[in-house]
Amino acid sequence: MSRVAFFSVDMHGHVNPTLGLVRKLAEKGEEVLYYSGEAFRERIEAAGASFAAYKEPLGFGTHDGGGIETFLVTADFILGRSLTVTEAVLDDLRAWGTDYIVHDAFCHWGKEAARRLGVPAVSLFANFAFIDEMADLDPAFFMENVLRAGDDPLYVKNKGQTDVFRKLTAKLSKILYLKYGVRTDSVINDIFCGKEKLNVVPTSREFQLYAEAFDDSYLFAGYEIGPRTEKSEFPFERLDGRPLVYIALGTIFNDAPEFYAACLRAFAEGDAQLVLSVGGSVGPERLGPLPDGAIVLPYVPQAEVLKRASAFVTHGGANSIHESLCLEVPTVVVPRSFDQFMGAIAVERAGAGIYLREPEPTAEELAAAVRAVRTDPSYREACGRIRRTLEAAGGHERAAEAIIAYAASERGEALAR
Incomplete structure (x- = not known):
């Protein structure tokens, strides 16, 4: 049995789809410590995890997506939260004996905590998956439908140039490095996706847009509707x-x-x-x-x-x-x-x-x-x-098996070094 720290965004659309996976990990003997907001305590504990509350609401709900400015503001927000949350949880994770971490793609603090603890980490998408490599296949689609930057002056000026997205992210990378000291060649993959050696995507390759952009580090596990524990009085x-x-x-x-x-x-x-x-x-x-x-x-x-x-x-x-x-x-x-x-x-x-x-x-x-x-x-x-x-993609069972096997393999390699 291993101890896995699980980091999610404290929002329904990010917590609810993880509960089936958490339940499956617990059934397989993993001990799960799940960080989220207090409002989700009951359903997280019902899934078989121990609950740990963030010290304060993360505030993701106030940041909608649209345009390059919002993209930068959101990246800044994620890294700012990452600094405070990582410092708040690191000693607890170390004392608990964390063996590995599973984190929401937006939870950069999960990625950073794993790095500082020297333990394996897995990124888990809750939203529709988007990665840098999609922009190489279709830069116009990425700028207009992912970043929602179709009317942005920078994009309008450079529209039709295949490297317009790379020019933008290079500029953003410099800004974020100056403020946070974070070096990245990929703002999307590192900050918005928290890319790891294993990344779990809860859909099928057949439904994923530009699926050919995703390499073998992305596990497409399909989707399952898990049982809900909330009481309903629907008539x-x-x-x-x-x-x-x-x-x-x-x-x-x-x-x-x-x-x-x-x-x-x-x-x-x-x-x-x-x-x-x-x-x-x-x-x-x-x-x-x-x-x-x-x-x-x-x-x-x-x-x-x-x-x-x-x-x-x-x-x-x-x-x-x-x-x-x-x-x-x-x-x-x-x-x-x-x-x-x-x-x-x-x-x-x-x-x-x-x-x-x-x-x-x-x-x-x-x-x-x-x-x-x-x-x-x-x-x-x-x-x-x-x-x-x-x-056919395998659902929570396949995702849980892949996560456990990956974490064991990574920990074995670390011990061998």
């Missing part, structure tokens, strides 16, 4: 048998009353029943009249509702997209930020849904898109094709 008895359209924008950028109101107008006269998950900031008084049978709640047990849905209107977060694929529910994707645009494009290219590029689509556009994915069987068939690749 399933109110579902009336009509086709169900589920609408949700995730847990961060969900203060969107105008968008929800457009959804309600889109289906006011339709044959579908609506379920909206609107978060804690949007009360009924901000939405106007509801269509017959509509259910509007701050929180919805997503997987359970998706099992009954005929279409899903989503922001395109990695977990939402993968849950819909696993349950073969076609999507209409309206991305709000960061990697969600990659999710929308991946869905579109796979034929598993429709990407609406306007951030505030009209009621008519929403209605037409939902009607298309509900009535054209090719969308659900595409979901089924991707679901089979996600299942």
